[in-house]
Amino acid sequence: MRKNSKLKAIRQDAQRVAEAISSSLELETEIVDETLTIVAGTGRYRDVIGLKEEGGDPCAGYIHGRVVSGGTAEIVENAPNDPKYDPSAHIGTTA
Secondary structure, X not given: OOOOOHHXXXXXXXXXXXXXXXXXXXXXXXXXXXXXXXXXXXXXXXXXXXXXXXXXXXXXXXXXXXXXXXXXXXOOOOHHHOOOOOOHHHHOOOO
16 A cells, blocks of 8 residues: 655645745745645645656656755756756646
8 A cells, every 4th residue: 555645744834834935035936745746835836736747757867856865956047958857848748
């Protein structure tokens, strides 16, 4: 039996945090768990809560997997033009 992630267990709180970040910084916010499942979000990310980023593969080498695996923060200011970002962003097929 698969164990639920800690973030999924507190997804309502995670959603409130996403909304506070978005309000304070005036940007869209996405919160993913260790399985790369979107557990909270604002803007366009609110519509894809429950879906997986990067196919759910943290070893794919893209930003979500690197952050989750490495535990370091990364800021992407322009995803379509960032070569380290998920390539689907370059062709407009990602959230």
